[in-house]
Amino acid sequence: RCFHFCKLPGRVMGIRLLRFTSVVIIVLLLVAGALTALLPTIKDDKLPNSRREPKTQSQSALDSFTLIMQTYNRTDLLLKLLNHYQAIPHLHKVIVVWNNIGEKTPEEMWNSLGPHPVPVVFKVQTVNRMRNRLQNFPDLETKAVLMMDDDTLVSAHDLAFAFSVWQQFPEHIVGFVPRKHISTPSGVYSYGSFELQNPALGNGDQYSMVLIGAAFFHRGYLEDFQQQPEAVYALIDETQNCDDIAMNFLVAKHTGKPSGVFVKPVDIRNLEKDTNSGYSGMWHRAEHLLQRSYCVNKLVNIYDGMPLKYSNIMISQFGFPNYANHKNKM
Amino acid sequence: RCFHFCKLPGRVMGIRLLRFTSVVIIVLLLVAGALTALLPTIKDDKLPNSRREPKTQSQSALDSFTLIMQTYNRTDLLLKLLNHYQAIPHLHKVIVVWNNIGEKTPEEMWNSLGPHPVPVVFKVQTVNRMRNRLQNFPDLETKAVLMMDDDTLVSAHDLAFAFSVWQQFPEHIVGFVPRKHISTPSGVYSYGSFELQNPALGNGDQYSMVLIGAAFFHRGYLEDFQQQPEAVYALIDETQNCDDIAMNFLVAKHTGKPSGVFVKPVDIRNLEKDTNSGYSGMWHRAEHLLQRSYCVNKLVNIYDGMPLKYSNIMISQFGFPNYANHKNKM
Numbered sequence: 001r002c003f004h005f006c007k008l009p010g011r012v013m014g015i016r017l018l019r020f021t022s023v024v025i026i027v028l029l030l031v032a033g034a035l036t037a038l039l040p041t042i043k044d045d046k047l048p049n050s051r052r053e054p055k056t057q058s059q060s061a062l063d064s065f066t067l068i069m070q071t072y073n074r075t076d077l078l079l080k081l082l083n084h085y086q087a088i089p090h091l092h093k094v095i096v097v098w099n100n101i102g103e104k105t106p107e108e109m110w111n112s113l114g115p116h117p118v119p120v121v122f123k124v125q126t127v128n129r130m131r132n133r134l135q136n137f138p139d140l141e142t143k144a145v146l147m148m149d150d151d152t153l154v155s156a157h158d159l160a161f162a163f164s165v166w167q168q169f170p171e172h173i174v175g176f177v178p179r180k181h182i183s184t185p186s187g188v189y190s191y192g193s194f195e196l197q198n199p200a201l202g203n204g205d206q207y208s209m210v211l212i213g214a215a216f217f218h219r220g221y222l223e224d225f226q227q228q229p230e231a232v233y234a235l236i237d238e239t240q241n242c243d244d245i246a247m248n249f250l251v252a253k254h255t256g257k258p259s260g261v262f263v264k265p266v267d268i269r270n271l272e273k274d275t276n277s278g279y280s281g282m283w284h285r286a287e288h289l290l291q292r293s294y295c296v297n298k299l300v301n302i303y304d305g306m307p308l309k310y311s312n313i314m315i316s317q318f319g320f321p322n323y324a325n326h327k328n329k330m
Numbered sequence: 331r332c333f334h335f336c337k338l339p340g341r342v343m344g345i346r347l348l349r350f351t352s353v354v355i356i357v358l359l360l361v362a363g364a365l366t367a368l369l370p371t372i373k374d375d376k377l378p379n380s381r382r383e384p385k386t387q388s389q390s391a392l393d394s395f396t397l398i399m400q401t402y403n404r405t406d407l408l409l410k411l412l413n414h415y416q417a418i419p420h421l422h423k424v425i426v427v428w429n430n431i432g433e434k435t436p437e438e439m440w441n442s443l444g445p446h447p448v449p450v451v452f453k454v455q456t457v458n459r460m461r462n463r464l465q466n467f468p469d470l471e472t473k474a475v476l477m478m479d480d481d482t483l484v485s486a487h488d489l490a491f492a493f494s495v496w497q498q499f500p501e502h503i504v505g506f507v508p509r510k511h512i513s514t515p516s517g518v519y520s521y522g523s524f525e526l527q528n529p530a531l532g533n534g535d536q537y538s539m540v541l542i543g544a545a546f547f548h549r550g551y552l553e554d555f556q557q558q559p560e561a562v563y564a565l566i567d568e569t570q571n572c573d574d575i576a577m578n579f580l581v582a583k584h585t586g587k588p589s590g591v592f593v594k595p596v597d598i599r600n601l602e603k604d605t606n607s608g609y610s611g612m613w614h615r616a617e618h619l620l621q622r623s624y625c626v627n628k629l630v631n632i633y634d635g636m637p638l639k640y641s642n643i644m645i646s647q648f649g650f651p652n653y654a655n656h657k658n659k660m
Binding site for chain 1: 487490491494495498506508524528532533534535536537592594595598641642643644645646647648649650651653654655656657658
């Protein structure tokens, strides 16, 4: 039987209904389309909290890293190092942080000498600041960052191995230069390397920091760095130093574990003697180490506690370079 | 106003009600008591699935380990080793798995030479089986097991360090003897050490097993081992070999990662030449290595796949024994 539909004046009503329904459908489709366009792109920028599998991303973004190299007054070394680093396996892109204020970057020359294995981006800075390299660069597409000083040459073998180690310890700073702090009875901390007394934690030595001038770490820590107390930036700017100590504090606070994992380098070289610029690097300043002890104590104040933890784990590559480097007299 | 209560014949009803209520209360209490007695004791024997903090247990059970040492026909070595191992830091107890069937244990002599730093338990076996050491001994009170062959001497420094490493990698076999398998184009696997070809995974060498005859692992794996297919026990009994390969398969399957973490020993010695018994150990049999390749292939059959994964991480102790063993020419 035909229901109340049929009771209406037949064909006219039918056409109006049809037209109305069509309009409704079209409007709904437009709204749906607009909503889809407004959906945010899902980004997996968060810091790893555990050993959770990475979300599905482009293969290269997961299996490669971005080199960030800050440079000041050593363009000859920069270019020598770029020729080396541009060909490192698993490198995705290079970001050069150009601290030579007012000076043209070598971008033109770089392009004229192409093609190059990976893109190199020159980020021109307005002020010569040590912490310029710790910006959250939008150019970053990979989870992993490799940070290098502009006078440090590390072999491809070391880098490939250290990158694989970082992939197993993504929440740590995985690098080649360990340092430590020690506490004294007065409560004042001091900063140093192996020549400093042991933290008295048993056999051997301990480290509590891995310097970021030759290390891999997760890009999330650059985001994190933007959220630090103003006093941290002031300290780094005042000393033009200690950005790496600050990063170790940040990572240690985040993980509650030792901030770094030390990978013993087979072939690491400091090229600063090779520069024509005559510029020797900040660590030659007389007050350099004293400043770093000063920074440790200031950061403890700022963060209201000492988050750094000791580790004595030293990682080397099994069977490399010496094929039998793991053998013993058993 | 007084309700239907009061309508009932006063005091008699009151007393009956009181009696009834008391009985109900007593019954409830008894039931509650019975239920409490039936509650299972909460044990945290489960294998670690992630880096979750250990539940609250006695301090010593968390910070110490149990040495399990199986022995056959080398009691002189056993006693020499017990004198060394009984004093290792963080040792909780020793379990000696006595495979000398029908022979008296040295327990009397051991007791007469007390006191000793830790308890030593002699577990008399009825059949001389290689896999006797993989029982889930009720004497185990610690999370960590240190398993040692009865001819292997590892220094206290190495053990203290390796134990601290295990505490950071509790789901792995952390030990001093790495081995690997390789696959061949025919699909047949072979077993070996560094003299075997590389798994062709890049620079250097790789390992896919850490032998349990000198290693720390979580006691949960002993429980796990009791749940394996019968064919695994048959294989181990048939060869009197390969229990350690089977354990590596088990661990790799459980974690989905490389089963072991290799800690490079500073001082590890094989004492088998020092024995008066003339007994040399199973690995001198002509067929020993061939058997182990055979076991790898059988286990792949039994488990329907190859779960072992490669690693090239080699861990050493920072600044020990050489105070500056991490320095480089930078």
